[in-house]
Amino acid sequence: MPAEKDVVKELKKLGNKVLEDIEKGENPNIEIPIRALSNVVFDKKTGQIILGDKTSKRYYFNVAHAKKFMQTLLVAAFCKSLKDEKIHASIRDMYYNLKRTLPNSDENIFDEQSESDPIIVDLEVAIDILRENLNLTTDRKGIVSGNVIIQDRGDSIDWSKLGSGGWSIPSTVDEIDFKKVDAEFALVVEKNAGFERLHEDKFWQKQKCILIGTGGQPSRGTRLLIQRLNKEHGMPIYVLTDSDSYGFYIYSVIKSGSISLAHVSDRIATPEAKFIGLTVSDIFDYDLKKMTIKTKEVDIKRAKELLNYEWFKKPKWQKEINLMIEKGIKAEIEALSSRGLKFMSETYLPQKIKKGDFLD
Amino acid sequence: MPAEKDVVKELKKLGNKVLEDIEKGENPNIEIPIRALSNVVFDKKTGQIILGDKTSKRYYFNVAHAKKFMQTLLVAAFCKSLKDEKIHASIRDMYYNLKRTLPNSDENIFDEQSESDPIIVDLEVAIDILRENLNLTTDRKGIVSGNVIIQDRGDSIDWSKLGSGGWSIPSTVDEIDFKKVDAEFALVVEKNAGFERLHEDKFWQKQKCILIGTGGQPSRGTRLLIQRLNKEHGMPIYVLTDSDSYGFYIYSVIKSGSISLAHVSDRIATPEAKFIGLTVSDIFDYDLKKMTIKTKEVDIKRAKELLNYEWFKKPKWQKEINLMIEKGIKAEIEALSSRGLKFMSETYLPQKIKKGDFLD
Numbered sequence: 168m169p170a171e172k173d174v175v176k177e178l179k180k181l182g183n184k185v186l187e188d189i190e191k192g193e194n195p196n197i198e199i200p201i202r203a204l205s206n207v208v209f210d211k212k213t214g215q216i217i218l219g220d221k222t223s224k225r226y227y228f229n230v231a232h233a234k235k236f237m238q239t240l241l242v243a244a245f246c247k248s249l250k251d252e253k254i255h256a257s258i259r260d261m262y263y264n265l266k267r268t269l270p271n272s273d274e275n276i277f278d279e280q281s282e283s284d285p286i287i288v289d290l291e292v293a294i295d296i297l298r299e300n301l302n303l304t305t306d307r308k309g310i311v312s313g314n315v316i317i318q319d320r321g322d323s324i325d326w327s328k329l330g331s332g333g334w335s336i337p338s339t340v341d342e343i344d345f346k347k348v349d350a351e352f353a354l355v356v357e358k359n360a361g362f363e364r365l366h367e368d369k370f371w372q373k374q375k376c377i378l379i380g381t382g383g384q385p386s387r388g389t390r391l392l393i394q395r396l397n398k399e400h401g402m403p404i405y406v407l408t409d410s411d412s413y414g415f416y417i418y419s420v421i422k423s424g425s426i427s428l429a430h431v432s433d434r435i436a437t438p439e440a441k442f443i444g445l446t447v448s449d450i451f452d453y454d455l456k457k458m459t460i461k462t463k464e465v466d467i468k469r470a471k472e473l474l475n476y477e478w479f480k481k482p483k484w485q486k487e488i489n490l491m492i493e494k495g496i497k498a499e500i501e502a503l504s505s506r507g508l509k510f511m512s513e514t515y516l517p518q519k520i521k522k523g524d525f526l527d
Numbered sequence: 528m529p530a531e532k533d534v535v536k537e538l539k540k541l542g543n544k545v546l547e548d549i550e551k552g553e554n555p556n557i558e559i560p561i562r563a564l565s566n567v568v569f570d571k572k573t574g575q576i577i578l579g580d581k582t583s584k585r586y587y588f589n590v591a592h593a594k595k596f597m598q599t600l601l602v603a604a605f606c607k608s609l610k611d612e613k614i615h616a617s618i619r620d621m622y623y624n625l626k627r628t629l630p631n632s633d634e635n636i637f638d639e640q641s642e643s644d645p646i647i648v649d650l651e652v653a654i655d656i657l658r659e660n661l662n663l664t665t666d667r668k669g670i671v672s673g674n675v676i677i678q679d680r681g682d683s684i685d686w687s688k689l690g691s692g693g694w695s696i697p698s699t700v701d702e703i704d705f706k707k708v709d710a711e712f713a714l715v716v717e718k719n720a721g722f723e724r725l726h727e728d729k730f731w732q733k734q735k736c737i738l739i740g741t742g743g744q745p746s747r748g749t750r751l752l753i754q755r756l757n758k759e760h761g762m763p764i765y766v767l768t769d770s771d772s773y774g775f776y777i778y779s780v781i782k783s784g785s786i787s788l789a790h791v792s793d794r795i796a797t798p799e800a801k802f803i804g805l806t807v808s809d810i811f812d813y814d815l816k817k818m819t820i821k822t823k824e825v826d827i828k829r830a831k832e833l834l835n836y837e838w839f840k841k842p843k844w845q846k847e848i849n850l851m852i853e854k855g856i857k858a859e860i861e862a863l864s865s866r867g868l869k870f871m872s873e874t875y876l877p878q879k880i881k882k883g884d885f886l887d
Contacts, residue, residue, distance in 0.1 A: 254727060254728075254868060254869070255723065255724075255727055256724070256864065256868050257720035257723065257724070257861065259720060259859065259861040259864075260720065260724065260861050260864040260868060261864075262861075263818055263859075263861050263862050263863075263864040263865040264864045264865060264867075264868060266817070266818065266865060267817070267865075268817075304720065304723050306719060306720070307670075307719055307723070310667075310695040317690070318690075319689075319690025319691055319692065320690045320691050321690075322688040322689060322690040323688070324688065324689055324690050324692065328682040328683070328684065329682060329684055329694065329695075330677070330678075330679025330680045330681075330682040330684050330697075330703065331679055331680050331697040331699050331702070331703075332679065332684065332694045332695045332696065332697050333694075333695045333697075334689065334692045334693075334694075334695065335670040335689075335692045335693045335694065335695040336692065337690075337691040337692050337693075337723065338723075339691050342691070343690065343691075359666060359667055360617035360619060360620065360664065360666070363615065363617065363664050363667070363697065363698075364615075364616070364617070364620065367614060367615055368614075457626070457627070457628075458623055458626065499619065499623075501617065501619040501620050501622070501623050502623050503623075504616065504619075504620040504621075504623040504624045505623040505624060505626060505627075507624075508614060508616050508620060508624060509614070
């Protein structure tokens with residue numbers, strides 16, 4: 168996490184740059200990396216989907232730029248005030264807070280939230296600071312349990328003592344302090360139901376791990392948490408999803424980031440994450456054939472797209488995806504329950520971990 | 528919550544009834560209340576949407592019933608085994624666990640989950656026990672904070688010491704023990720972002736309340752929690768949603784239940800819940816006119832449906848819904864942020880609570 172003063176420093180730098188332009192009598196401008204697909208690349212070295220180095224300039228004296236220029240500075244000023252007051256706001260709160268009519272005009276600062284949302288991303292890339300560090304919250308979704316004690320907003324929270332509930336992962340994950348992390352790996356489960364089953368079986372206790380439920384595509388906060396556990400605490404990350412194109416894609420987003428959030432991959436992706444299952448091979452290895460679902464046209468179309476993504480161009484992945492296409496089947500995590508409700512926690516996962524049977 | 532032994536007793540009673548039918552040489556049958564719209568009524572006395580008293584019988588010796596009869600008994604047996612083993616399963620886990628081919632036949636017990644899901648509801652209504660008490664988990668979504676200490680699965684959990692996170696509300700809410708409930712009311716917020724804002728402002732501490740975020744239409748677990756806080760601890764329940772048909776409907780589901788879950792209203796609805804806002808009048812009273820969104824055709828259509836629901840046939844509600852239709856506007860909770868980010872926690876909510884300005 169960038170220190171608080173650095174965030175404010177970057178915001179001030181942006182403002183000072185504009186002031187200097189004015190003092191020099193130049194057309195005030197802000198340089199913003201381009202976020203179009205044409206500037207998104209897969210960086211093989213870091214294993215992340217990132218922005219390339221193309222940038223564009225947003226000018227004050229330019230009829231096509233002037234409004235967005237004003238909006239960008241207002242959003243930056245809003246974030247500065249959040250930092251000063253030490254409070255957080257959602258991007259919708261921000262939209263309403265800034266929505267007003269300019270004096271002596273009919274011009275609104277923003278008419279729709281669809282106008283203010285991209286300006287936040289512009290600011291994120293322009294000063295290279297996550298919106299979470301600009302005190303803008305994002306929607307939360309995940310849950311976590313495990314032998315971990317954190318300090319957050321003055322509270323000491325023991326993730327191993329939260330009953331059946333677990334800790335609801337906020338978007339402000341960058342602000343928590345890890346006081347104790349006593350685990351050998353973190354298991355990230357796509358489905359909350361899978362989290363509940365494993366949580367009830369005390370999987371995290373027996374396997375000495377941290378258990379994270381994402382409830383589908385993980386929220387930004389959950390991705391940040393996964394990265395912090397990996398980077399700061401050396402936690403291996405194992406991802407468990409359904410054996411289908413959507414599950415494989417969730418894994419790839421955790422590992423390599425996504426095209427739409429390419430500008431923050433270095434902050435929220437975890438290239439060291441590994442896929443523990445369900446693989447298509449697992450269906451055969453663990454006798455789940457009768458529990459599969461026939462793929463639909465859309466599954467096959469998506470699978471063929473995955474085959475062409477740089478980050479899936481690894482022999483093991485190509486084999487798995489091709490096997491899915493060839494057999495025309497997919498399977499849900501819960502298919503493992505056909506072998507007994509505790510089969511996942513007591514047999515399947517321990518076996519895969521012991522054998523180191525992961526896809527990378 | 529029904530005592531564990533009562534749940535098992537009801538399951539056994541169901542099995543014994545079938546056994547007795549066999550011993551008496553009668554056609555074994557199970558009596559199941561009808562869940563069709565024709566048997567759903569609004570009970571004015573309790574303020575809940577409930578099932579009427581029509582029932583139907585499911586017979587073993589009846590070509591049209593035999594398969595469902597078998598499925599019902601298998602689901603009941605599965606739940607009995609969950610109770611015996613003291614573990615929980617999702618309804619999908621159950622589907623896969625029971626999915627198999629009958630010996631010496633081509634007949635599968637279940638082909639699709641869409642076959643097993645309604646059987647669970649049949650069982651719920653037949654023995655009048657919530658699926659949660661049959662150890663079947665449902666999807667979780669809500670978060671809670673406040674001056675409350677609970678005991679759950681051997682852990683003591685203090686809802687006031689969970690940092691920015693909060694406690695993730697599981698589906699097994701019936702199993703938690705309340706050790707300390709030190710609050711004057713519970714505020715239920717439709718949106719997680721609203722929860723975060725209020726949580727950060729320590730609203731629950733300053734107003735001595737329990738703060739619940741539902742993340743849209745509340746999960747069954749969250750509704751159970753709301754009812755328990757109201758029934759067992761006399762907590763007044765105030766519901767805060769967007770000022771639109773969808774928000775009003777969320778409130779009505781918390782208060783009166785819903786048609787699709789009419790068979791469990793008495794267990795998960797809270798007729799004493801009150802609506803704190805946003806009302807359409809609030810838009811005018813709190814100077815939010817410029818922050819409104821024009822209603823679409825679908826909003827008006829839905830609003831007209833609400834007007835005709837028995838549970839909205841109260842003068843204040845009719846006035847509010849008609850005002851929305853007449854003005855053609857709706858507003859989001861976050862519109863309050865136009866008056867300042869802390870306006871909701873420091874002005875709007877305290878004023879409404881002080882004045883007792885609720886819709887019932």
